[in-house]
Amino acid sequence: MTNFDIGRVSAVVRKELRDYRRKRSIVVTMAVLPAIFLIEPILAIFVAPALGTQSALARYVLVPMLYMLLIPVIIPATLAAYSIAGEREQGTLEPLLTTPIRQQEFILGKATAVMIPSVFLSYAVFALFLLATWLFANPAVSSAVFHQGPILLALVLFAPLLAGWAVVVGMAVSVRASEIRVAQQLGTLGSFPPLGVIVLLAVGVVHPTFPVALEFAAGLLISDLLIFRGVSAMFDRERLVTGVKAGS
Amino acid sequence: MLRLSRPNGAFGRSPFSRPWSIVIDGKVLGSISPRESIDVPVDSGPHDLQLRSRSYLKSPKLAFDAAPGRVSAVSCRARGRQPFVVQRTVATLIASVFSHEIWITLDHVEDDDTAAAPIQSPGGTSATSVATRRSTGSFSTQLAGMPRSPRRDGAEHEAALVVEGLTKHFGARTAFADVSFEVDYGEVFGFLGPNGAGKTTTVRTLGTLIAPTSGSATVAGIPLTPENGVEIRQRISIMPEAPGLYLRLTVTENLEYFAGLYGLSHSAPRINDALEAVNLLDRADDLCGGLSKGLRQRVGLARTLLSDPKVMFLDEPTSGLDPVAALEVHNLIIGLRGRGVTIFLTTHRLDEAEKLCDRVAILNTTLRTVGRPNELREQLFKSALVVKTLTPLADPAGLFTGISGVESWFADDAASYVVTVSDPRTVAPSVTRGLVGAGADVLSIGEAHHSLEDVYLELIDEDVEARRP
Secondary structure (H helix, E strand, O other), X not given: OOOOOHHHHHHHHHHHHHHHHXXXXXXXXXXXXXXXXXXXXHHHHHOOOOOOOHHHHHHHHHHHHHHHHHHHHHHHHHHHHHHHHHHHHHOOXXXXXXXXXXXXXXXXHHHHHHHHHHHHHXXXXXXXXXXXXXXXXXXXXXXHHHOOHHHHHHHHHHHHHHHHHHHHHHHHHXXXXXXXXXXXXXXXXXXXXXXXXXXXXXXXXXXOOHHHHHHHHHHHHHHHHHHXXXXXXXXXXXXXXXXXXXXX | OEEEEEOOOOOOOOHHHOOEEEEEOOEEEEEEOOOEEEEEOOOOEEEEEEEEEOOOOOHHHOOEOOOOOOEEEEEEEEOOOOOOHHHHHHHHHHHHHOOEEEEEEEEEOOOOOOOEEEEOOOOOOOOOOOOOXXXXXXXXXXXXXXXXXXXXXXXXXXXXEEEEEEEEEEOOEEEEEEEEEEEEXXXXXXXXXXXXXXXXXXXXXXXXXXXXXXXXXXXXXEEOOHHHHHHHHHHEEEEOOOOOOOOOOEHHHXXXXXXXXXXXXXXXXHHHHHHHHOOOHHHXXXXXXXXXXXXXXXXXXXXXXXXXXXXXXXEOOOOOOOHHHHHHHHHHHHHHHHOOOEEEEEEOOXXXXXXXXXXXXXXEOEEEEEEOHHHHHHHHOOOEEEEEEOOOOOOHHHHHHOOOOEEEEEEEEOOEEEEEEOOHHHHHHHHHHHHHHOOOOEEEEEEOOOOHHXXXXXXXXXXXXXXXX
């Protein structure tokens, strides 16, 4: 990434965020999805049955907490799929590609713009969940939640990493997809594989500990970086403009 | 005596600017460098002119201006045609060791010291015009050297665009092939052609959005290579056919975005200047989605001005606009031309090209011709008089062929005749006298006028006819 210009990246980010704010469907999506994924875990905590042991309670609260990690997967998948296919559909992609922006700058700018609301909303939902649990939940349940250290760490670390995966996969699909709808469907599908990690934790195949949380986070980070490089390589101006790969 | 002149080389101090040896009828008569002229003592009649160079001369692009009345026909042959970069490179290497030769047969019909036949350098503005003159009833073919663009300050300077043998294939389909031309700074260059001719693909290629299959180009002084993409895009701006604005953003926000992409810090004054140039200052805070198509086109133009580009590509900027909006865009382009902006304008509107462009090129997959509109008309169509009489002439053949200066004639209608003449100003009185002497009731005698549209249709029709089985 020689001569990488952060000014161009921030120009893309600013414009994207501005555009999101003014697109009603995106605003509604960003408002409704987190609410849906917040209600279920909170209800689960409030109606928690009277379980005898602390370990049984700990296992019970695990699933509602991990459930919230769907937010950093679903929101960016929707936005990222729109990012390039949407530009192409609106006819704004070609003027953009005629500027000096490099592909890495463009992709990083787009990805950052998707990551910012996704991660912000994810953390906001986590915070609201913890706040509601602390204020209103049964003290035993509340204690079980706040003693899930590895899971709390996983929420903090996994949210941006899962969002990163969903973003780059969504953009990879968006580069190739002919329409936004197709891009969104395929992008959402492609964002699910890392959730396997969450399933392993939720069903108890892997016992949640701090080292496990850190190892999974490192694995996700490496996957994100690799797939980012792959998407950068896929970003071919000629294909984006003409639909035909350069040299064909 | 025949004067041969060679315009400025298009490649600076490259091998293309080396002297060419001139051999006429087997006799070496000396050499000629760029911007030099040489007087060649030749009699009337056909001669073999041979050019020898230690650089590869791309023969099909070697244009030879047949000065009317002095050189009636020119044909050109050379060692094979090498359409691909690799082959051309090899040919250039070979030529640097062994002289490369081109033979030209010219039919010199009149001795005149003032006759000038510019030889165009291989990379110069050198399209080959194969003109078929249907209007005169006679068919002849010539290679016509197109003049270089005007150098407004008279000084020598680098060209804004130098395109040499550029070709783009999409699989088996050819978008454009073997396109060569040159555009000077400050010039408005029209790129004409029917739909699907390859105009937009050419713009995208020069704008580094698409990689050429073969050929070379220099854009705003930078060689067109994948590594130079960012630098080239920094020096140019392109307005695609659809302006491609973000409709949920205001005019200013759209421009701010692009100013950021061009790396312009403190962009507010630039944005103001650009909006002022397109008369949109009062709409700066309007959402682009609420603007008419004409206004959006203006915002697109303002966007292309932001980076103060060395070359501005406008791809059909008036496409789909109503006449009033199109006129506004025309006036803006005229204003930009007045400011010395180099504009590469693709269009299929011939009135637009005629009105706005210093020179035009006509593309129909291959480049058909390049030149100033009026010169194209002159080169493609012979001077002619249109004679209208009240009743058909009894013996038009006897009448017209007996008049000095009349080259040919044909009946355009029952009592209307097109008379091809060498010089309308001198021959028209003779034709008038002849008609009166023959007792004809003359309604009118006037010079035939051809528009750029005639030139265009002539060349495009040739392509259509050539493709017929």
